[in-house]
Structures are given as C-alpha cells and as structure tokens.
Amino acid sequence: MPLVVIGINHRTAPVEIREKMVFAGEELPEALRELAGQPGVREALIVSTCNRTELYCFADDSPGGESTDRSHNGPAPAPDPSLPLSNWLAHWHDLATHRLDIDQTLYRMHGTAAVQHLFAVACGLDSLVIGEPQILGQLKDAYRAALDQKVTGPYLNRVMQTAFSVAKRVRTQTRIGANAVSVAYAAVSLARTVFEKFSGHTALLVGAGETIALAARHLHANGLGRMIVANRSIGRAQELAAEFKGFAIGIDDIATHLPEADIVITSTASPTPVITYDAVQAAVKARKRKPIFMVDIAVPRDIEAEVSKIEDVYLFTIDDLQNVVNENLASRREAARDASEMLATEVSVFEQQLKTLDAVPTIRQLRDDAEALRSQTAEQARRMLAAGRDPQEVMDFLASTLTNRLLHGPSQRLREAAERGEVELLEAARILFAAGSPDQN
Known part of the structure; x- marks a missing residue:
C-alpha cells in the first residue's frame, strides 16, 4: 500500500x-x-x-x-x-x-x-x-x-x-x-514599481486572512497613508483595521469605497468574484482616470478577469507575482539546496522506520499466541501443584510442555517448507533463530 x-x-x-x-x-x-x-x-x-x-x-x-491477465495465464501489471x-x-x-x-x-x-x-x-x-x-x-x-x-x-x-x-x-x-518573502510581500513589492511612495495613497484590502494580514503589515511598514479593510465578517475586518489604524467595511460596501483606493489587494475564499467589471469601471470614472493598482491573490479569483481590459487599471493575478518572487529568492537558493539534501536523508530514515510497521502485526500476533500458550500451560501447572504433585515434576512438565507448544507450529511449517523446497523460508528461519538464540557460553 x-x-x-x-x-x-x-x-x-x-x-x-x-x-x-x-x-x-x-x-x-x-x-x-x-x-x-x-x-x-x-x-x-x-x-x-x-x-x-x-x-x-x-x-x-x-x-x-x-x-x-487471463490471456497470459499470469498476473498483469498492477493498475x-x-x-x-x-x-x-x-x-x-x-x-x-x-x-x-x-x-x-x-x-x-x-x-x-x-x-x-x-x-x-x-x-x-x-x-x-x-x-x-x-x-x-x-x-x-x-x-x-x-x-x-x-x-x-x-x-x-x-x-x-x-x-x-x-x-x-x-x-x-x-x-x-531568512528574509521575509511571501506572496503578500511580492504583491507589495509589485505595487512599489507603480507608486514610488505609499504615504499619499489609500489601499483597499479585501479579506482578513493571513495573506491579507501580511500585506497590511508590509504596506504599513512602507508608510501607507490610509488603509481600508473589507471582509464578509465586519468584526474580523475591524480587528485587522484597528491594528493599523485603518477603516473597516463589509463586502457589500466595496463598490462604494473603490474610488478611494489607489491599491487593491484581494484574498478571500469567495467562490465568485467580489469585485466586478462594472464596479471598477465606475470607480475609474469617479477617480477621473487616476490609475488603480490591483492584485488578485485569490483562487478562485476575486476580481473579474475582464477588469484587466479597463484602461488605467493595472490588474495582476497570483501567477503574475512569479517574476517579483524570483527577484527576491537569491538569498534562499543555497538554503534550498541544503534543505533538499536534508530531505533526501529524512526520506530515507522515514522509509526505514516505516518498514518496521510491516512487522508489527506479525510480532503482535506472535506475542499474543505465545501469551495464550503460556497462560494455558501455567494454569495446568498450578492445578498439578494444587493436587499435590511433586514441584520438580511440575517444573519439568511446565518447561517441556511450553517448549513443545511454542515450537509445534513453526516446526511443522519448516518441515512443510523442506518438503516443498522453499529454500528462502528455511534460510530466513536459520537467520531468525540464530539471532534470537541465547548465549550458550
């Protein structure tokens, strides 16, 4: 498996x-x-x-x-x-x-x-x-x-x-x-290629999860002038906005506040877009064609794809961040090689440990069977003692009977293996019992 x-x-x-x-x-x-x-x-x-x-x-x-595979009278390759x-x-x-x-x-x-x-x-x-x-x-x-x-x-x-x-x-x-690099960081880095400074600009962040929280921190660290956080849960939006002295709104209020936004970053779990073509077109008109920078990190997308066709709108999806990401990864490449070497070792160690799991059911069954035989034989010995039998006789009975019962099944299977010429099983038994035999010296 x-x-x-x-x-x-x-x-x-x-x-x-x-x-x-x-x-x-x-x-x-x-x-x-x-x-x-x-x-x-x-x-x-x-x-x-x-x-x-x-x-x-x-x-x-x-x-x-x-x-x-019936035509070849043998096992076919496993599907x-x-x-x-x-x-x-x-x-x-x-x-x-x-x-x-x-x-x-x-x-x-x-x-x-x-x-x-x-x-x-x-x-x-x-x-x-x-x-x-x-x-x-x-x-x-x-x-x-x-x-x-x-x-x-x-x-x-x-x-x-x-x-x-x-x-x-x-x-x-x-x-x-090392070195803070994330999709959120890449989005903010991309925004810096459009806006030299963030101090005089407003960002609309849609969503309130970890990615948006990271984007908020990066924008705040770069001196963002004003922040608006939109989320389906207004309470979560207020919580995140308060951390950066921002303003919280509901998802349904996005179109109203979109004209205020110079930067829009979205990352929600909505199955349908939360920012429509019509809303963005109206916002651009209200802004008198002042550009809007938009990054849609969500999958499925939060911003309708047709928005990219609107003049004065710079829309990027998560795939567009790859180029920005590549520019920020130089310091991690050597570390990635070191990590890959560690992984190769860890995979090997894990697979060795995993092999022991295959033996666990057999070992458990072996111990359970041995315990049942021990319990049965010990109970017989106790009854013999209670009946007044000689303790030495009882000890001999206990030792010989327990030995015979424990070895009966394996001995019978080994005889059958010898008759059938199952050499591998016989060799495995030799190795197993030699390794487990007590020191005779």
Whole structure:
C-alpha cells in the first residue's frame, strides 16, 4: 500500500484551471468522506490552497482487487493506483461541464517520490515563494480536517507528523526562512514599481486572512497613508483595521469605497468574484482616470478577469507575482539546496522506520499466541501443584510442555517448507533463530 499523491500546482496549471479545482471549506468534509470511500483507498487527505490542490491517499497497490491477465495465464501489471483518484477528482469538480481536460496538468507520484514531495511541500520547497511558512499551516489544517472526518490512519498519521517535524528542522537548521518573502510581500513589492511612495495613497484590502494580514503589515511598514479593510465578517475586518489604524467595511460596501483606493489587494475564499467589471469601471470614472493598482491573490479569483481590459487599471493575478518572487529568492537558493539534501536523508530514515510497521502485526500476533500458550500451560501447572504433585515434576512438565507448544507450529511449517523446497523460508528461519538464540557460553 504506497502513498499516492495526485494534484496540480502553480507550475503545472494556470489560475484558470486551479480555481476550478478548489475544495471550498464547506464541501471539504463531504469530499474527504467520499474520497476515503473510493476503491482501494484506506486513508485520505485533501490539501487545497490558492496554489495547489492535492490528494494524499494511502492506497492499495491494485485498487479494486488483484488484476490478472487471463490471456497470459499470469498476473498483469498492477493498475496505476492514481487513476481512480484522478477520475474522482474530475468528477467531483464536474470538469466535463467546464470542458477541462486536466490529464496533462496533473502530477502523480507513488511511494518514495510521494513522500519526498510531501516533505518538500511542508518545508516550502515546492511553493511559489520558496521557504514560505504559510503552507505548513495549511497542511496542518488539511490534516486536522481529515482527522475530524476520521479518514486518516496509522500511515497518514505517521507520514504527516514526520513531515511537520522535518519542516521544523529544515526551518531551524537552514536559512530557508531568512528574509521575509511571501506572496503578500511580492504583491507589495509589485505595487512599489507603480507608486514610488505609499504615504499619499489609500489601499483597499479585501479579506482578513493571513495573506491579507501580511500585506497590511508590509504596506504599513512602507508608510501607507490610509488603509481600508473589507471582509464578509465586519468584526474580523475591524480587528485587522484597528491594528493599523485603518477603516473597516463589509463586502457589500466595496463598490462604494473603490474610488478611494489607489491599491487593491484581494484574498478571500469567495467562490465568485467580489469585485466586478462594472464596479471598477465606475470607480475609474469617479477617480477621473487616476490609475488603480490591483492584485488578485485569490483562487478562485476575486476580481473579474475582464477588469484587466479597463484602461488605467493595472490588474495582476497570483501567477503574475512569479517574476517579483524570483527577484527576491537569491538569498534562499543555497538554503534550498541544503534543505533538499536534508530531505533526501529524512526520506530515507522515514522509509526505514516505516518498514518496521510491516512487522508489527506479525510480532503482535506472535506475542499474543505465545501469551495464550503460556497462560494455558501455567494454569495446568498450578492445578498439578494444587493436587499435590511433586514441584520438580511440575517444573519439568511446565518447561517441556511450553517448549513443545511454542515450537509445534513453526516446526511443522519448516518441515512443510523442506518438503516443498522453499529454500528462502528455511534460510530466513536459520537467520531468525540464530539471532534470537541465547548465549550458550
């Protein structure tokens, strides 16, 4: 049962596709339960952010049962365990209706490659902004959601906890997190290419999550003149605005205040745009064609795509931030190489530890069987003592009977192995019992 990962991210799919693949918060519980119920899936987890949608599953090597090629009278190659998951993903998001074929944008990984990918994601090595810390929190949220739905198990629990631990070590032992670089930072950096100074300008921030909070801090640090925070929850908007002496409004009031904004940065979880073409066109007219700089970080997009066609509006999406991000990553590239070397070691250590899990059920069963035989034989010995039998006779009975009962099953199986010529089993037994034999000296 390997770890299987399928997904899309900022490198494999543009925002037009990624926004169709987002799992909204309210639908995530049902999606997790349905995913965990797919043939061959034992454990499941869904990661859905503005830059990636990924399914992490602990799945059978051959979902739906063993496949056999009858024409060759032998086992056929095992089906790709990611294929049913890809089909489920496309069906869940009704991609056929959108006439989207995601086959060329999906990446699929199994086993070691999947574990390495997860660790890289947790460390921020697979992010749009290398080393950004937000993805680790998003992974933890995804894991918590899966735990709530009881769709994880021993494997995903162990691999996720290990990923979190590895990410912490990478962040503390390398400079991967040095120099504040994030999508929010990149958005503010891009704004500085339009406005030499922020002191005489107003920014409208739509949303009140971590990304918008980061953007607010960067704008404030750069001397922003005035800040307006819009959010569906006016209380959260007021809380963030108060931190920077700003002004809070509701989502429905955006169009009214849009003419005041020189800078607009949006990052909400709304399934539909919150800023329309008509609202922006009216704002530009009210501003007497004074330019508006807009960055839409959300997926699905918060600003209607047609807004980019309006003169005097500079609209950028999250994908447009890549160039800005690249200019701020020089100091992290060496750290990323160091982190990659650490990951290779950590993946190897994890897989070695994981192999011990395969032996756990056998060891547990062996101990349970031995304990049952010990208990049965000891009870017989106690009855013999109670009946007045000689203690030495009872001791001899206990030792010989327990030995015979413990060795009966293995001895019988080894004789059968010898008759059938199962050399590997016989050799394994020699190694096992030689390693476990007491010191005769």
